[in-house]
Amino acid sequence: MAAGLDFGVDTGRLAVVRECSVLERMPKWLICVPLVVQWLWLSLRYGGTTVPSAANPHLTSGGLVGEGKLEYFRGMGPLARSVTADYCAVFNDGTATEDSLRHTMANGGLAFPVVAKPDLGLCGYGVRLLPDMAALLAYLVVFPRGETVVLQRYLPQEGEAGIFYARDPDTGKGRIIGLALRYFPRVTGDGRSTVAQLVAADVRARRIARSPRHECSVPPDSVPAAGQQVRLATIGSTRVGGLYRDGAALITPELVRAIDAIARDMPDFRFGRFDVRYQSLRELGAGRGFTIMEINGAGSEAIEAWDPDTGVVQGFRMVFAKQRLLFAIGAAQRKAGVRPIGLLALARLNRRQNRLVDRYPPSN
Structure with missing residues (x-):
């Protein structure tokens, strides 16, 4: 494991070094600018802006946008189903x-x-x-x-990870290209302050109050005991104060073999992220003791780049590397006969998804 990082034994918790990463503090539009520039350059290089949609031909748009969670589950074989939550x-x-x-x-x-x-x-x-x-x-x-x-x-386990998988377009070898540890937003009681006061005083946790489509189920006027940790959300997204840490040190041959076997038990799945819950980091590194919650395809984000210990330059390098590999896999699939989605069809899928998100009940 990486030096200086306290991964804990069974809880999977990791001490926060800095409250928010540079990428987290940057406006979304500013983050998108270099990514769009690279996407356009790769589009010229590989001959199409939607080439990545060919990476996973059995998913709507390859999992770029507009695909359903059930598309991943329904195509699973017995091995993949056995490690997926009912x-x-x-x-x-x-x-x-x-x-x-x-x-x-x-x-x-x-x-x-x-x-x-x-x-x-x-x-x-x-x-x-x-x-x-x-x-x-x-x-x-x-x-x-x-x-x-x-x-x-x-899944009640505290440990949650996003495991980024890709199958090399030249060799056909499956590998893990990134691993993010996700931590739920929480506050620690002092025996005097209410949950609302603790949230207001925490740079990361206060994002919950700013998220219009999230409801904190913890009573705001409750007073946690000194040292008591209070989890504030079911989800661990950074939009509600979740924390992402780079868990590349946990990528072992055993975990690679386990994830590769699962991916190969799905129809032509070559690029995406497995979101899992685990009980122990040691078991996760050994390639066992985890349960899949959901899977994301070509549109998966390299969320480990949002680690507070990752500088902005290194963070962009991670995302750039992911986009380069995605285009390479999509191009190889296109060469094998897979037809990428049209740009207008992709835009329609994106518009529909964004409209639906605005109508969903708040998360908790």
Whole structure:
């Protein structure tokens, strides 16, 4: 493991060196400028702006945008399914009843609590932990009609990681090109301050109050005991104060073999990120003891670049390297006969997804 980093033993927690990275503090539009410039250059080099959509031909747009979570799950073979959290799908047509929902959940092997998430989503928008049937029915009332909700077994493990996988376009060898450890937003009590006061005093945690599409389920006027850590969200996105750390030191041959076997148990999956929960970093490094929550394709972000210990130049290098490899894989797939999506079709998918995100219930 990298020197100077305290990865802990079983909890997977990592001490915060700085509160926010430079990339986190930069406006999104400013971050996008160099990435768009590189994308355009790669488009000229490889002969098309949507070449990356050919990387995963069995997914809508290769997973760039507009694909559903169920697309990844339904194509899995027995090995990949065995390490994926149980789930079921609910099409929200307004006719669901308590009996029908219980039947659907039972068929999926689910019991409360469950995590509800939009089939078509991003960045944790619309993701809620639901403790009971009343909460599920209330969620469906405000969820967009005609869209699908994924219900998934709640994974209580504190450890969460994003494992970035790619299959070399020349050799066909699968490898892990990045690993991010994700930490949930939390505050530590002092025995005097309320949760609201602790959040207001924390540069990272206060993002929860600024996020209009997130509800903190912790009572704001509660007073945690001195030293008590209070988790503030079900999701670990940076938009609500989550922390990403570069876990490249955990990439071992054992983990590479495990992830490569899972990826090969999916139809022609060559590029993307596996988001997993784990109990122990030692088990994760050994390639076992983890459960897949969801998978992202060609549009996956190199979130390890948001580590507060990663400088802005190195962070951009990480993202640039990911985009170069994505284009190379897409070009190899195109050469093998895969047809990339059209630019207008991609724009329509992006517009639809963004419109839906604005209509989802708040995350928690």
